[in-house]
Amino acid sequence: MSENILDINDLRTSFFVEGNEIKAVDGVTFQVPKGKTLGIVGESGSGKSISALSILQLIENPGKIVGGSINFKGEELTKAKNSRMRDIRGNEISMIFQEPMTSLNPVYTIGQQLRESYKIHEGLGKKEGTKRAIEMLELVGIPSPEKRINQYPYELSGGMRQRVMIAMALACKPELLIADEPTTALDVTIQAQILELIKELQDEIGMSVVMITHDLGVVAETCDYVAVMYCGKVVEYADVETLFANPKHPYTVGLLNSLPRHDVDQDELVPIKGNVPAPDEMPTGCRFAPRCPHASDICSKLPGLETQEDGNDVRCWIYTEEWDGEKGVKVYDRESTT
């Protein structure tokens, strides 16, 4: 595997509400290889967005990073000073968010908001900043940027606002872009534009990307590696082709089986039974055991994230010596789904 730009190990982020600790991110481990795209996929409550915010230490009260390490190009971010984190944010690591409609400040023009990045990180004045801002808007395909720069966010459509967000995030040519559900709020035709744009700009700038999404289609199209999260933990990590061709964790398989596809005919969807457990009912062993069709006695203990022969990292007892359930259980049956 090539050099990693970001290496996250056993990251833990908790929220402290009324004396209770809610472990939103509970020992997350993944790597982002340089120049590649890592997808973090999971359903609501899986902790994928909190993991992303933790990288930039944007977790707000009552949330706190309580353990683990975030290694960015050899630097330990959990120990970085505030001023160092500010240097990194928007400069070395940038982030775009789900809601383009609310992610831009409504009372400042597009130009003012773009110029701010240049002022903070490169000390550019108004004239120079404006020039660079216009270049950046051109780069993300905003028509007549000289005009747009004096407009307020409400004057732009959703797709265009997300492009402005991208322009702002990429203003200082970051080495890592974290995109938190960047297209979830947009229509599919606009989503297609935005995803393509991110891909093109990634090649141009040579940055790495962390793509957080709940959409397996987006993962398949844009990512090189995938981490599947469930209840604050990574349950499977693999390169994208291996993951889709040979998913190992019963949760990953469950996700793929419940997905209605537009590109093939399916008879019946195979949903995952039950619901995501509430924070106060979290199982102490494998988090997925109560919903897992293969669960056995040993699943009341927490399995580790172990690397398999074909390169998948899987957090499941089935793939260990200790497995005490049905031998040779077929977790993923290709024929039944396509």
Added chain:
Amino acid sequence: MTTFIIRRLLQAIPVLIGVTILVFSLMHLTPGNPAVIMAGESAPQATVQAIEERLGLNDPLHIQYFNFLGNALQLDLGTSIRDNIPVFDHVQSRFLITLELSVYSMIFAIVLGLLAGIVSAVRQYTISDVVIMIVALFGLSMPNFWLGLMLIQWFSINLGWFSPTGWGDPDQIVLPVIALGTAGAAIIARMTRSSMLDVISQDYIRTARAKGVKERVVIFRHALKNAMIPVVTVIGLQFGYFLAGSVLTESVFAINGLGRLIIDSILQRDFPVVQGAILVIAVTFVLVNLAVDISYRFLNKRIDLN
């Protein structure tokens, strides 16, 4: 924007007409013959008739109103019954003092209220937040005349730092401004706090932090301008309360302002002066609200859309 200003100006006209009708009817709503009330129960018939004559009380009511309105438009508010000086002159000199008192109190309230509100919001649930909110609750609940009396007791009589009466010198200004401005500061602080808390949890604040903006700049540049939008409305409303509150404050501190003029004139049953003073206050109030509306619109560009 221009259409908006024109529309607001046009909308102010019926309000102003309503105000003049109310002020005009003041004299006629009081039971009995206004001329008798002004002259005094025991005044001779001739004096009463003279007053009736002078104020045109014998004309039909609507004629009286239109005369009143017409004169008011030419800044002629009649003459005082007591001293025969034009009401306008009375009001003009006093109005400036009241305006000064209100504006200074306003500035005091805004500066203190905003600062306290911001600190409170940024340090939510800490000791400073709790203390500020308790103090604000006190400030809000205290009547300004009582606060004025307390201030005089402590700072003028006990400590001798400030003058207890009058207006003009710096040592005369401090106490009345605190007395009048404290309640406003408390209201602005509470409003600023809740508005700031709302804004701080918005997505665009997270965006600003993710850009590497310093926390101080996040608060004062990105959050405050948005949080100000509802606060401006409150400030505008406060100005009206300041004008009204000045009546009592001026009495406590023996300041020769419009408020005191109103009270004195009421006691002396000098109706033309009461009318004139109230009309000036009411018109000022309407104009301030107009200004607030327009600045609100200016702050909040998004409204343009609707």
Added chain:
Amino acid sequence: MTENPLLKVENLKQYFPIKGGLLGRTVNNVKAVDDISFTIGRGETVSVVGESGCGKSTTGRAILRLDEPTEGKIEFDGKDVLGKNASEMRSMRSEMQIIFQDPYASLNPRKTVRQTLNEAMDIHNIVPKKERNDRIIELMETVGLQKHQIDRFPHEFSGGQRQRIGIARALSVNPKLIICDEAVSALDVSIQAQVLNLLKRLQREMGLTYLFIAHDLGVVRHISDRIIVMYLGKIVEIGDTKSIFENPQHPYTKALLSAIPVPDPKKKSERIFLRGDVPSPIDPPTGCRFHTRCPFATDKCRDVVPELEEKDEIYKGKHSVACHYALDIQQGKHKPKYNMTDVRKSLDEEGTDNQSTQKEVEKARK
């Protein structure tokens, strides 16, 4: 299928007036739905798809007269819907139910499941009071809720379970037609699959008819018999599910389908990027509404409104499209004006703020 349909919509128009100017007069209209016609057969699932602002949700609301349609004719089970007075309409509503996207917002937070279901039955006086309780439990079991949850409040349920309550409420009055307005859009995939399976099972068992409004084309392919594709208040294409997905005729449908990411890294489809954003429905483009974004558009498209018609013999009775050049494009006689697969080419067009138009509609509705 078109003989004796359950629902027949003819020339439906839904305009929302925009007030403005100094006097607050109606200065313009949001043409949310502009002259559409379609039918739904008994036991059929018909989906309406399209992007935000295309009028799909407005169509659903108009059929139930949640908004009063501006013009047109709606026939349900042979009865004229728009001619009914308020009380006749109320009894008719028991035959037509709707399930919304956000189950939490559409359930009264102060009412338990029992009260919610009881109330629905009460309004339409469907089941005798004595049998209500048994019926409620039966309904809960039908939608996969536990009997012991009967006295719980909405906040005690997860999103998927709340949507089941919404479905139970819709079923409680024995409807013939259920309009599902983005009913599964807010749910996570694993839960969404549960609810989709439930809807399919209910249809099999009770012979329900669905009008399914959704933007997720995966869901739509899975559940529908026929599909209506809408763009800016008009139907651009209508046809059998298989036919629409495997042989889309309208350039918009093609672009829409090509835009969906495929959950299989080995399948990279050729993507068609559309220029700009959806224009405002306040002043929709003349002629074909899609011509401003269509790579195939000509002067004719700008001037002449295309009729929805069967272009090809093989699609007789199965597939209609509103495009002047559908056949020519199919046969390769009519070429696009620019490279549709280049994202840069698609970005250089001015767009309008579509979401603010959405807000206009919301406002006008109030």
